[in-house]
Amino acid sequence: MAHISAHPASSAGALAPTDPTFRIVFLFHSNLDLLETTLPRCLEALTDSTKESFEVMLHCDGTSPEVASKLPALLAGWGVDELRVRRRHRFVASGDGSNNGHRQLFALRSPYLIVIEDDVVMYRTDPSFDVLAACRRLFESCPDVPALSKVDDYHQWSWALKDEGAEIEPGVRSVNRLSTHFVAYDVQRFTAVAARLGGFDLDVFIDRDDLSYNWEDLVSHVGTTGGRRIAFPEGWPLKVFHCDRKVVAGSMYHTQDPRLKAQILAELEQQFRAQPASDTRVTA
16 A cells, blocks of 8 residues: 655646655665665655655566565565566666666656665665655756756766756755666656657667666766756765675776675664764765
8 A cells, every 4th residue: 555645736737646746666686685674774764754645666677586486475564565576588678787677667647756776775864854855845846857866975986976057956966967776756857858868768778898878877868958957965864875886996887796785784784773983984
């Protein structure tokens, strides 16, 4: 059952009483050990005490039958409303494997979509801050923003994060790119332009050492052309981390090493959940 609360009309028009304002999707492939912590942490950070209505979906793309069979028993405990499992057998997007999952998520009635990849963890540092309400308010007040993203360890990126003009509002940067680790979309604003740019075609993406155009490149393309802006709310009390590291500094690629991901997550848990001594740090 979706989580419902009263809420005024959004940029997508008046909502029927049963339509949640947000759909939150976790995009999952195979690392269930990691997901058992990252999913609950992210949901807590995004939704605890929120006044917004939302539903939660776990979208499994290319997940093995052995792993997928373990998921139904976990959904209620996590607060997940819907499980979707898709094989990478037919009609598979080109480029990086994650493109196939991202492009499947936009057939929905909710005006706002949040997508979180399975090796991302979040911590809200101010319990009174309503992340979903802040997202909605930003989209409503900034009609030129189709997407919002935040990752605290962005200094790893090979394509550097840079400002594009002045702040959108205090604490919210206008930036040149985003990462699909965590993205909030105004669905109508994004999908119309993405479709025009070929974003839902199967053969538009490419992922090679010498040339890369994947889902995050498409979303960055949509968000930085035609007078549009990408919102990067660096000042919000929400810490977002990718539990992985680059193969080497400057590389486009991450290690995908489950042991390293588990180690990074454990360090973040110690910092943000165990209330350690003040000198405890995580090298992000």
